[in-house]
Amino acid sequence: EKNITLDSATRIELSCRLDSKYSHLKSLRVTWKRGNETIRHINKTENSWSIQLMILDNSKLGSYSCVLQGEEEISAVFHLQVPKIEGKEKPIISYEGDTVVMTCKSFDYAPIAWTWYVTNGSEQIAINDSLLADKYVINRISANVTHLKILKVTKEDDGVYWCEAAFELGKSIGKLKLKVLSLMVPLKPFLAIVAEVVIIVTMVFLYEMYSKKKEKRAEYEKEFDQVEQL
């Protein structure tokens, strides 16, 4: 199996070569298929069979396989795809009122355009940053990288975001998750710890003052005893 990434219209040649250990097979019939459809133009040499494809649009992408029919059936598959987009697996954590920057990267190939979508319920809604300019800012940092900046994040912004890269041959998406926390969330354990510290410090101080008083009282009593003895 092989994955081939294509970002723009091109002519491509796929060939299947039979390994020498199979040269004992006699009736060799090789068919190239895409799904159920058989592809005709085959160039054949002694041990290899190839096809030439003109990939002009998205419909031509997909899985192409060469199948050898004979005593055994051997096949190889080629997956022709658009470039993959990297989002972020771990959720991005942000706080209410903060500014979040979400990054999407394309490897090796520069997309023609980037679009960002936010998931509302089950729908994907495109983010129009000129319409909501005080909320969203979309920046294309470089040819391969796009940033979505969300200003003054609120609880409603929590959810799944998609970045879509448009290539000549199709579109590719990456997924990002945004989690919005209120300030109370870290504040609670924080205040608990601070309270614990204050309590322990006070206890230690009180204990020391108490034991010092006891010492002083013991000293006075000792001197008192000594005076009495005299």
Add this chain to the structure above:
Amino acid sequence: MPAKDSNAPDGGYGWVVVVSAFMVMGLTAAVLKTFGLFFVEIQQHFDELASNTSWITSVAIATFHLGAPVASSLCVRYTHRAVVITGGLLAFSGMALGFLGLSMVWMYATTGFLQGLGISFSWTPAISIVSHYFSKRRALANAIASTGECAFAFTFGPFFQWLISQYGWKGALLIIGGIQLNICVCGVLMRPLASSCLFEASHSETETPPGNGASRIDKEVKSPITHKTFNWMLARRPEFVFYAIFGILAAMSFFVPPLFLVPLSHSLGIDESWTASLLSILAMVDFAGRLLCGWYANLHVTKTVHLLTMTIVLISTSLLLLPLANNYLSLAIFTGFYGFFFGTTVAVHITVLADVVGMSDFDSALGLFMLIRSTGGFVGPPLAGLIVDMVGDYKAGFYMAGATLVLSAGFLVTLDQIQQRKGRVSQTNKPEKPTLPYPSLHLLKLQHRRYQGHDVVV
């Protein structure tokens, strides 16, 4: 001349102090070590270069070293307890304000400067007070306290990761700040020892042995003054100077191996997760080394200076042999040796400082030593980087570190020679500096050193 305080409890409440010092070391040094986990998060949030983000740690480390002498002199004036509590509050404020995350410069000021200052004000007195509380068992106590750094660093790695995944880096900073507030709890437990200089002076008045009355009164007048201020005269003493030079060379070498271990491991083709395990091995053997060395030094079988020289030689041998490793197993073994002997050195080098300068100047000496040592720490990694770039191989970094350590061992040997010569000379003269408030016990100690039954000068 080993510093012995006969009023040092050597146990009892001293162990409470050791435990609090253990925790302070963990809450300061381990946090600094694990801060690297925040790098990527902070860098991405502010959309900054990695080099700009790494300035945060540089500022923290610089402030830590520059603050050490300040902390020491404050210890001398106010109590250790007060300085540690202040340090705890500073560190806490640094992290908690970092939570606001207003800008990169804000991060430099809070998680860099304030945190570094807080760590400096907490760490220095914590180390110092352990040495004050112990005399015979000082090596063991110091070693146990220093293992705090390893133990906490081991757990903070996964813990900080979890905090960041739950609360984001901002929330994590806030919570870590709260955790650092516990430094104040540890500080409160560090009860100042009853012996202050005034106490020494008044006590010696009541127990004057016959004869030498006049010379003793002179010394009483002098001692309160030298104790209350930072003692710059330390720089005149050759033993301190040699030890400080040793410190510089050792610091030049110490920061290099952890820096280059990961790239060296990658260049040998070792996988990332295995490389991470190397660092865990380092932490674990470091812990073991510190404990073992503390226990051994406590047996008082060898002089601490000799012990330190031996450990330095062993580290440099491990470092010079480490480049021979060509696969994971051999690298892990050499890393284990290096980590173990590194732990032994760290465990004992503070005790050696106490033995070199004596307890009366220990606080000032500690601060000054840290300050001088920091120059080595700043010069070492860039110099090693330069050498590695020139040679084109990470192994050169390890050779450089090993060679520097061998050089530093030379200074230790010279220091030992000076001390031995002074010891022989002073056996025929009276001792110069007043060190002990209990003349009777001092008499016993002098008899043990085969003095010729002279009167005691305290």
